[in-house]
Amino acid sequence: MAEDKAPETQFLTYFEAVRQALKEEMELDPSVFLMGEDIRYSIFGPTKDLHLEVGEGRVLDTPITESAFVGAAVGAAITGMRPVVEIMFADFMTVCMDQIINQAAKIRFMTGGQVKVPLVIRAPGGMLSSSAAQHSQCMEALFMHIPGLKICVPAGPVDAKGLLKSAIRDDDPVLFFEHKALYFASDEVPLDPRFTVPLGQASVLREGGDVTIFAISGMVSSAVSAANSLARDGISAEVIDPRTLVPLDTDTLLASVRKTGRLVTVEEGCLTGGVGAEITALVTSEAWSDLKGPVIRVAAKDQPVPFSPVLEAACAPNAQTIAAAARECVGKN
Amino acid sequence: MAEDKAPETQFLTYFEAVRQALKEEMELDPSVFLMGEDIRYSIFGPTKDLHLEVGEGRVLDTPITESAFVGAAVGAAITGMRPVVEIMFADFMTVCMDQIINQAAKIRFMTGGQVKVPLVIRAPGGMLSSSAAQHSQCMEALFMHIPGLKICVPAGPVDAKGLLKSAIRDDDPVLFFEHKALYFASDEVPLDPRFTVPLGQASVLREGGDVTIFAISGMVSSAVSAANSLARDGISAEVIDPRTLVPLDTDTLLASVRKTGRLVTVEEGCLTGGVGAEITALVTSEAWSDLKGPVIRVAAKDQPVPFSPVLEAACAPNAQTIAAAARECVGKN
Amino acid sequence: MPEFDEELIMRLYKTMYTIRSFEEKVSEQAGMGMIPGFMIHLSVGQEAVAAGVCAALRQDDYIVSTHRGHGHLIAKGASTDRMMAELRGKETGYCRGRGGSMHITSVEVGGLGANGIVGAGLVIAPGAALSARLRGTDQVAVCFFGDGASNQGTFHEGLNLAATWKLPVVFVCENNGYGFSTPQSSHQSIGRISRRAEAYDMPGITVNGDDVLEVYLAASWAVERAREGAGPTLLEAVTRRWLGHYVDDEDDYRSAEEKAEFTLHDPIEQLERRCIEQGLTSTSQLERIRSEVDEEIERACAFAEESEEPSPEDDPGLIFSGGER
Amino acid sequence: MPEFDEELIMRLYKTMYTIRSFEEKVSEQAGMGMIPGFMIHLSVGQEAVAAGVCAALRQDDYIVSTHRGHGHLIAKGASTDRMMAELRGKETGYCRGRGGSMHITSVEVGGLGANGIVGAGLVIAPGAALSARLRGTDQVAVCFFGDGASNQGTFHEGLNLAATWKLPVVFVCENNGYGFSTPQSSHQSIGRISRRAEAYDMPGITVNGDDVLEVYLAASWAVERAREGAGPTLLEAVTRRWLGHYVDDEDDYRSAEEKAEFTLHDPIEQLERRCIEQGLTSTSQLERIRSEVDEEIERACAFAEESEEPSPEDDPGLIFSGGER
Ligand SMILES: Cc1ncc(C[n+]2csc(CCOP(=O)(O)OP(=O)(O)O)c2C)c(N)n1
Numbered sequence A, B: 001m002a003e004d005k006a007p008e009t010q011f012l013t014y015f016e017a018v019r020q021a022l023k024e025e026m027e028l029d030p031s032v033f034l035m036g037e038d039i040r041y042s043i044f045g046p047t048k049d050l051h052l053e054v055g056e057g058r059v060l061d062t063p064i065t066e067s068a069f070v071g072a073a074v075g076a077a078i079t080g081m082r083p084v085v086e087i088m089f090a091d092f093m094t095v096c097m098d099q100i101i102n103q104a105a106k107i108r109f110m111t112g113g114q115v116k117v118p119l120v121i122r123a124p125g126g127m128l129s130s131s132a133a134q135h136s137q138c139m140e141a142l143f144m145h146i147p148g149l150k151i152c153v154p155a156g157p158v159d160a161k162g163l164l165k166s167a168i169r170d171d172d173p174v175l176f177f178e179h180k181a182l183y184f185a186s187d188e189v190p191l192d193p194r195f196t197v198p199l200g201q202a203s204v205l206r207e208g209g210d211v212t213i214f215a216i217s218g219m220v221s222s223a224v225s226a227a228n229s230l231a232r233d234g235i236s237a238e239v240i241d242p243r244t245l246v247p248l249d250t251d252t253l254l255a256s257v258r259k260t261g262r263l264v265t266v267e268e269g270c271l272t273g274g275v276g277a278e279i280t281a282l283v284t285s286e287a288w289s290d291l292k293g294p295v296i297r298v299a300a301k302d303q304p305v306p307f308s309p310v311l312e313a314a315c316a317p318n319a320q321t322i323a324a325a326a327r328e329c330v331g332k333n
Numbered sequence C, D: 001m002p003e004f005d006e007e008l009i010m011r012l013y014k015t016m017y018t019i020r021s022f023e024e025k026v027s028e029q030a031g032m033g034m035i036p037g038f039m040i041h042l043s044v045g046q047e048a049v050a051a052g053v054c055a056a057l058r059q060d061d062y063i064v065s066t067h068r069g070h071g072h073l074i075a076k077g078a079s080t081d082r083m084m085a086e087l088r089g090k091e092t093g094y095c096r097g098r099g100g101s102m103h104i105t106s107v108e109v110g111g112l113g114a115n116g117i118v119g120a121g122l123v124i125a126p127g128a129a130l131s132a133r134l135r136g137t138d139q140v141a142v143c144f145f146g147d148g149a150s151n152q153g154t155f156h157e158g159l160n161l162a163a164t165w166k167l168p169v170v171f172v173c174e175n176n177g178y179g180f181s182t183p184q185s186s187h188q189s190i191g192r193i194s195r196r197a198e199a200y201d202m203p204g205i206t207v208n209g210d211d212v213l214e215v216y217l218a219a220s221w222a223v224e225r226a227r228e229g230a231g232p233t234l235l236e237a238v239t240r241r242w243l244g245h246y247v248d249d250e251d252d253y254r255s256a257e258e259k260a261e262f263t264l265h266d267p268i269e270q271l272e273r274r275c276i277e278q279g280l281t282s283t284s285q286l287e288r289i290r291s292e293v294d295e296e297i298e299r300a301c302a303f304a305e306e307s308e309e310p311s312p313e314d315d316p317g318l319i320f321s322g323g324e325r
């Protein structure tokens, strides 16, 4: 990694990286515009005062009507625009689920390809300091089941910027799940406006030979910590962040599992029917003979997210529970 | 046909069995009532003219406002009633998703157990003669990911009646997925009003030693046909219908897999993130050492359901594709 | 009656008659099992709304339609042959057989799609209108919906958004008095749905939806208003659905007397009578239009009949535009 | 001013002051990091709405609340100690620490729940009202919601259902002029939200939401109307949110001038002034109420402080009532 080209990068937080991606793409393409509730105020920062930089007409504060503005985004997308909408908390996607599942995801197919739907829905998910049951959910697993939707789960500022730029340029509906607890994570982010991260390419954050840890979104850094602590015990873990769940980079994942023979999946959403279930089914099907033992899924408990900090902490996975799962996986617990 | 003893069963269609369950429970318990769009007319029959038998006030035709009447059902359930609502097509659950996911499923937890939510949502799903992308979906897999919801998937008239009665008596929200293509299937249905099928008990429709076929809802009869044709080739398949996905009878499933060492999952919903993914993850985790090969998932293609009969048929699994999967599973394809 | 030019009146007549002829053929073919599925919703009796509204539009204006959408699309200028092929599930259909009746769409004529979800279009139309504004065009978006749909949350949200942002939308409520089997009096507490415009400080107008000229005039006013940037209008057209809600509907929730009255309001006959009374045209000229249309529909049927079924091979480009998996 | 009995006025005063005192304490403790989370929405300045409306209710009537729900629940009779414990995430809280501020609920006093989803309550309240009717009681359900929520689809659907079925609901819109950072003029095209009642042929009333007696009178009328079976009412109370939208809100979207005006409308001071002017009570009596309340709040804080955290052990009975997995 070329660390010596400092002028080409800028040290940005995750929310600033999202903001930069939005700004760059709006400057590059006049058909990109933003809608959402209180996005000029921007509770987490990504769109704060962006209208002052790109023009009032391109950053639209909407009434509190998710169905209306996501539906309107579908209408705009099929008539030549590239809307990027924000759902203030991913949990609120429930109130505009029809616009996502029955309209955005299906309209290209239902019309026999007469339209494309270049629409991005940004939605912050995940737990953050006692936000409780209706403001903490990871919704990505639900949508994996719906054909026609692409899904990004950036785990750091560089991917947040690069994936968002790709998502905006993409001709299909993309659900872009930011993680609330990552907004203030920071990193050196490329400044070249041509920089993008393609959808469908996993990143291997750490190479290793004993066990593959597949982790997403808010869990990636915990997985890396877990891998570090495993290394101290002589267990060499490979950490893979798929970065997008749809399309999914199965090649990278399968290659890793073929090498290590062991897999732990890690997510912050609920266990049952989660991302890990699909990954397990896929990997056991495609790499059966390479697996030395069952896949272990690490995920949140199957319960609504509790308010109490004690209970909230007990609900989510962390570096310790990941490391423990990996140890169990390699039979060294 | 004069007999001195009242018959213990009656030959009923699936929709009549649903109707009988509703009627019996309404007669037994004055707190049970029905709401839904055009339910007195009842496009598929289960609630047709039921108000004439149980009273006008207990079968309420609603405006076309799924959020309103599912929300109202939550309000009624937490204040002492047992509402049973119908979503005319399961696909429309998208328009009242918040009432299901963020309210019904979580309210007991969020209130620290101050309320129970005895609410049943009946929703016909599945493909039926070119109903196309917005009237054909199997929604059950989506909801498995949401803690707090029970899920029934009756595959025949007896289970439809017995499970629905249990669902109505249950103190938690139950999603009751009827299958449109099953409404005219018929069987001998017990008439004793005390008859119920408990939630969380799988049924083993056929015993066998070579491979377990786990099939749900509209796919159960195809799985049985497949098993019959496999038998002619000397392959002995055990067919398991879980009947409820939440709670899930893992004991019966695991016992079967421990015996056969092989598993095929069958569903009519989309493959990715489907029921089969969770079942695969569960079984590979719990019965790893008993498995002789990877689980094979049979499911619909990952695409919106097409209108064209040719394409619709190509989209769904059937007895042939199930049998082929089972043959592959036992290595005899 | 204001002055209408003959060309316009003939166009309205032809449109209404085309819808009628097309749908009667669909009804016939559905009865014969030639059309896949049972969710085919016909608008026989309601033709004046589609014809009157779409006559007020330009080709590049948009319409967003409903489950009962054949008439809208015909009135907007779609070809009956590709429509018929779509209803038959053929590859030559507008949606390549993937959509069928409930999803029939012809983007080339500005038809953004029928929809199987009641009320869905009410939030899509404002988006098309917003898109027009952002692209700097003066296109207008019309949103058709029923009395039943006027209770859905999307009605409220769509009208609120359009009013707040003064978007160029005309919301056209086809009030046929029923949401499926449920009479209006059982699904809402008001009679005139145009009263709901009050909630958005938007003009609300109710017209006789069986009088195509009245519909046309009101729609023209609302469309021009929208085009000039004065914002949206709620236009209610009171009409009647002659046939069942869908082709298999027993329709036992409406009395024989009620049904007997429908044809008294026939929008096509009314226009015919008016034209002849006012000497605008001759019986033979109308006769000629009808036979031209009948022939067109026959050709459409033949085209659909002869067209190929889609190949069961997948076309991944229909799910993701790049064909990704 | 009509005649009000002293007991009622003292009760209203005490309720408003309890809300104020409770929330100021919450604000203080949140600033000190003692309250988990950042989504704590305070209703300081809006106390007259909660107090006036709930004074018109019986204990067995229902209220359905919002994200800004502390005041409603206090006014309905909940204990401040269990409320404070809930906000602190303690096992002794009403929701055993599972809910927190946004989900605070006390079913025993008829409080069916705050809600984190804007507009969610608007469809739950009609269900509680329907339930009352089906069970043969004459309970009434009040639904609180904000100006921002009045645009959500659930507003429309809930009011439509309640009006069509003449359910005993009172819809109380607390119009504080903002949905978070968005002023009313940017989120809807009307000024008086009560105009929306027209869409459901329902009475719509706007009152000064800073005048607790005006609120009480209007609410009493609407509640009695509902109780007698005459159907729902939309009651708009115009008020002001003095603090930020939530405790961490910078609140830079409202000008200093605008904020300076808030306290001029202080509902508590207004009532105080009126009482004294009209000789209804003495300064010392009000003083006594305030110190009683302040002590209660101190006790509530101590109770919350001393209470246990929930055990991290799971309680499966909170997910399914039978504890199933
Ligand atoms: C969200 C949703 N709910 C219910 C239905 C089933 N449905 C289809 S059409 C219809 C009636 C619609 O009534 P209206 O809006 O008046 O239109 P009309 O059929 O009279 O043209 C119903 C209930 C649906 N398709 N979508």
Ligand SMILES: Cc1ncc(C[n+]2csc(CCOP(=O)(O)OP(=O)(O)O)c2C)c(N)n1
Residues within 6 Å of the ligand: A037, A064, A066, A088, A092, A095, D067, D068, D116, D117, D118, D119, D145, D146, D147, D148, D149, D150, D174, D176, D178, D179, D180, D241, D245
């Ligand atoms: C469905 C949904 N959308 C957005 C939000 C975020 N949010 C919480 S409160 C609020 C503003 C609500 O405004 P209003 O209804 O006027 O109530 P107020 O906060 O003024 O009391 C917003 C946008 C939410 N909680 N739920």
Ligand SMILES: [Mg+2]
Residues within 6 Å of the ligand: C146, C147, C148, C174, C175, C176, C177, C178, C179, C180
């Ligand atoms: Mg209608």
Ligand SMILES: [Mg+2]
Residues within 6 Å of the ligand: D146, D147, D148, D174, D175, D176, D177, D178, D179, D180
């Ligand atoms: Mg407000």
